Amino acid sequence: MRCLITGGNVKVFGKAIHSLSRIGDELYVEPTEAGLSLRAVNSSRSAYACFLFAPLFFQLYEEGSPDPSGETFRCKVLMKSFLGVFRSLPSLEKMAEKCLIYLKPQASRLVVQLHCKYGVTKTHNLSFQECELLQAIFNKEQCANTLRAPARVLVDAVVHFPVTLAEVTLGVSPAGKVSFRNYLDEETETSKTMMTELCLSEDEFQDVQVQQQSHVTFCLKEFRGLLSFAESSNLPLNIHFDSPGRPAIFTLSDPLLEVHLVLATLSDPNSSLRAQPANGAFPLTVPDDDFAGDDIDSYMIAMETTCVGEAEPPSSPTFPQRRTHTSAVPESESSDLEGAVPGTPPTEEVPLLVLWVGADPVSGQDTAGAQPGCAGRGQRRRLLRGHLPPLHPSTPLIAWVEKLDFASPSPLLEGGSCFHATEQLEHCQ
């Protein structure tokens, strides 16, 4: 892997790191054919962000060849150390002319080199850990509601909330009313708390598509991080969301850059029960595996897909030109899925995870032939689409779902928020 960033893009890259640093403590770096992907997930796995920089973003981009076993290189580095390289954005803008990122396999170091004004060179040899793929599974196409607005509008809206506010509720109604208000949990005494609600006119948005009235509550911190990036890069922000408890997906899109932020939303205890059938997910008796008997996990893996064939590979932010290549995939996949209608327990076809971290479980089973000359990637796309190829009951599912402890009863969010583990299992369908 070797990539060179020049000029103003160095600052954009730095800003992206700052934005990602609001999410998690580790930065997942993956050079792919579609570009350099940087991802982060928070410790409770309720927030996930992915920045995919297209090869054209770089002056030079070499993804590097896979190792002899066919595994592409992926690693994670400490967010703190990566952030340290780009800490001061003003000086980055003023001083940095080039940024070179490459891998030193012999020394097991990821090298980030900044070439600054006056010939000064900063070389950071960062230690890294090889890791599995980090991929959240979600599908923005399934979301009933979509908003699109210049980042400025949203920045101006959230600026009214106190910095300490943890969560904000976004509400829309089909009449075109969009509102933000501070979220108060049930224990808060409303008489002692200030409530702030902002109503935005439909005219402020570039696009408002509301199919159902809904209110979703999500974390403000991560959202602010993305907003500040969106504002500096002057990109409009898309918000895709649905009923409470299902993920809110925030995207930025540019030919050179694709950004996805997925935030868990607070589920509404009254609506979560009916949300499930409505989404085509269903409880399932799980095949014999490590998840058996675990309610949450079976719930998680039970979400049989109705989304196969949807246009958007949910997880992998892909570029326009890449999409044309992949458009054939859904058709070919849909044949695998015949019979997988909502409500039918899957036989061997397993599932769809909300957020999973895992290795490619299907090496050697290239069923995604639709992508010529790119078997490994094809497989991954299939996974990303949320539909895994048949697994034998004996296949250790846990092997590729790397320690995703969804069953943990601990609150998903720091600070004692009332997000609970189940709420993270947004139905990705």
Place this chain on the structure above:
Amino acid sequence: MPLSTQPEAGDDQYVLVASLDNVRNLSNILKAIHFKDHATCFATTNGIKVTVENAKCLQANAFIQAGIFQEFIVQEESVMLRVNLGVLLDCLTIFGTNSLPGTSTALRMCYRGYGYPLTLFLEEGGVVTVCKINTQEPEETLDFDFCSTNVVNKIILQSEGLREAFAELDMTSEVLQITMSPDKPYFRLSTFGNAGSSHLDYPKDSDLMEAFHCNQTQTNRYKISLLKPSTKALALSCKVSIRTDNRGFLSLQYMIRNEDGQICFVEYYCCPDEDITESEL
């Protein structure tokens, strides 16, 4: 010296009298060496030198020459006193650190001699504050015996080029390694922290480099915790001279231009860490 009970003693009773129209010309430079509270002041007719030390390994000196003061009288050959620098700075900035534009605090500093307090008269906008700071027993300061004839390598840099480097030093690293060499990498600052190592290279032909006189390759390590306080001096300075002698001792001299355009100097001396073995390089 005759003891006087009269508070309004004449100037001739003081061994040191110094007046300054803008106290910040003094307070700013003292802040640049404020990493320990015990400061030793030496005054001669040339000016005042204030010395602060840490761990018998680091010494910082601030030189405020007589010309900076509007009035500067030293009655003895040299006057030495020790004060608590934190208290002195608190007094000097008693009217606040950010005065309104156009206003400045005037200072008259008097010292009557051994055993007497250091007396400060501070005036701003017609308000006068009188501070008396008890002085302490002066202690011997370290002699680093840093002699310019033993200097092996010397670099003068515009401070701008080092400021960010010092501000962003990886403090998880125990040491700052300084390499100076007539050949590549010429001048390199390295840290070895939890997250890996980082190197900062300055080419000798860089526009930041005002002078480059390196005779032999030297790599020395200095405790980063000792050098970090010098960031304060760096922040104020316009140029910095970095020198190492044949023992690996480091001298950092900062040229500081005050608000009235006058030049003062702050100097840091630091001992190197124990010798590094070849394998560690």
